[in-house]
Amino acid sequence: MHVIVLGAGASGLAAARRLHDAGVTVQVLEARQRIGGRIWTDHTFAPFPVEHGAEFIHGEHAVTHALVTAAGLEAIPVDRYGRLRWSDGGSARTIDALPPHRRDLIGALFRTFDRLRDVPHDAPDRSLAHYLRECGFDEEALTVADVLLAQTCCASVETLSCADLSRELRVDHAGRREYRVREGYAALLEWYARGLDIRTGTVVRLVRHTSGGVIIETDAGIFHGDRCIVTIPVAVLQRGLPQFDPPLSARKRRAINALRIEPATKLFYRFDEPMWDADLTFMAHKGLSARWWTAAHTTRNAAVIVAYATAARARALDALDDDEALAVGLEELQTLLGRRDLTQRQRAARRVAWGADPFAYGGYAHVPPGAADARVVLAAPEGATLFFAGEATAYDSNPQTVHGAIESGWRAADEVVR
Ligand SMILES: Cc1cc2nc3c(=O)[nH]c(=O)nc-3n(C[C@H](O)[C@H](O)[C@H](O)COP(=O)(O)OP(=O)(O)OC[C@H]3O[C@@H](n4cnc5c(N)ncnc54)[C@H](O)[C@@H]3O)c2cc1C
Structure with missing residues (x-):
């Protein structure tokens, strides 16, 4: 055959x-x-691999984890969600340092999302937004959910099917830990x-x-x-x-x-040295650049940070030219880090827009x-x-x-x- x-x-x-x-x-x-x-790894931007597409292994039991071992490669653990920092305008703060109402809301959103697993198979399908409203969340809470829950899915809270999310949560055996391939x-x-x-x-x-x-x-x-x-x-x-x-x-x-399928866009910035404290892994906010993570390849002083935006946010960034989109990202990064000197300190920047890719036309x-x-x-x-x-x-x-x-x-x- x-x-x-x-x-x-x-x-x-x-x-x-x-x-x-x-x-x-x-x-x-x-x-x-x-x-x-x-999957598209770049070796030109930094002295360690930079992922234009897929970056993380989602789960210690994911088949990719076993394949990495079989290939003789190394999976480096990354703790994003355990070290999440959030910003409602100024510098991003660890969850513990947030005002109680914000800390409680973020915790409640993740717990409510996990409970989707228990939605009966035959329940009428509705959007994640609909489900969250039914669970008592207001419109402001939904804008936080859009960043923390829907952006990951390359979607908005209004367009995600609860039945599909519930199916995925039920069959998911990959585990919660995350890794990068060194x-x-x-x-x-x-x-x-x-x-x-x-x-x-x-x-x-x-x-x-x-x-x-x-x-x-x-x-x-x-x-x-x-x-x-x-x-x-x-x-x-x-x-x-x-x-x-x-x-x-x-x-x-x-x-x-x-x-x-919605667009997915990454903005990469490289500096001579980290412009952030050594504990920073993951930041999120309601701006266009939604979610940020450091590229910690256990390389000493790895000074690359990445913004990842999807759906409407990526569409808005994609409507700008490269310089404009990267300037928007850098401005938001300055606020998140509480600095004003990043334009001078930046050594290189790059945008990768999957919505414009003729063999993908979007994220996932x-x-x-x-x-x-x-x-x-x-x-x-x-x-x-x-x-x-x-x-x-x-x-x-x-x-x-x-x-x-x-x-x-x-x-x-x-x-x-x-
Ligand atoms: C920005 C971004 C970040 C992501 N982050 C993660 C992550 O951290 N962790 C994770 O697990 N996943 C992540 N993903 C998702 C992951 O990359 C995909 O789920 C996975 O790689 C898809 O594999 P695939 O084989 O289904 O599709 P693809 O990898 O898209 O493979 C399909 C292939 O078909 C080819 N093709 C298209 N048209 C034609 C044609 N006409 N003729 C011949 N060939 C054609 C394409 O060029 C492509 O090589 C991310 C994706 C993106 C875009």
Whole structure:
């Protein structure tokens, strides 16, 4: 059997690895000139890896953690949420140093979010905002929830489906600890991809499929296979790339169109030395630059800090040119750190906007209220030849993550073999 995998991101490589190791002939077609997709480690900005895309391993039990060990790489623990600092305007303060009403609200929001796990399966689906209002939170509290809960999901509180969040909390066994890969996330995928037949620079335009096999038309020629695993991001599929002949089923197209993908933007700043105290890990506020973390690669005096904005905030930043967006971020950082000298002290700055990326068109997919079955439908095979993987299909794991993407690739590979 000859299997063609579309996309060399975490899910495509996981599918290809599993098939290859099972003795199946597999070929991976990738549009970019590199593998990794939404994992993209940079080694030019700082004397340690800087992650343009995925950065953290979410959970001590996440499959990525075990793969990092198997690859002989190192997972560095990062405590973000345990050391969260919040700002309502001035300098960001540790949770303990916040006024009691703010400290209590933040604690209550996280606890209420966790209780989504207990929402009955058959309860009517509604937005996270709706659920929080029902739990007694006012509109001001919702603006805090938007930063602390929805920004992570690349969404707003108004567009997140409680049914999907509840599903995820129920199946989640990854654990709460977080890590970075010391050598960079891309090193993990390079190890994982060893020995695979991967054609980079191969944009797939058309997938012809019959019960007998697939013919894939690309910018780099035509490829024939018996089966095909599609891992192309939903936002790309929504734009009609690739085309399918015959077209995908109406049910599948509805699921593709139901999922929502918002922009995700990172702003990176490098200084000669840290402009912050050694305990700083993670700060959040209601500004455009929403959430900040230091890139502590256990490198002495690592002086890089990163802002991560998604959804409406990322859209607002993306509407500015590079210099303007980076200036907005730096101004907000000065307030959060209580300093006025960052413009002079900054050595380099960079913006990475995934919403403008033609092979991602955004961060990661979320499910809006009323479309709770979209992940399962997206994941389902079409006929005997087309199979689907990718973070958005990870209905039995954590979508929006690297480990969810990998598990979805394994699932699709197992379906092909079966
Ligand atoms: C800014 C950002 C931060 C993130 N942070 C984290 C984090 O800290 N931790 C975490 O676990 N996850 C994080 N994620 C999510 C994680 O990166 C993704 O869930 C995961 O990498 C998705 O893998 P995938 O294989 O499903 O998709 P992708 O990695 O997008 O792979 C799909 C591949 O398909 C290719 N492709 C697209 N169109 C075509 C075409 N027409 N022909 C051929 N190939 C095509 C793409 O180039 C890409 O390589 C983050 C994502 C972003 C964007």
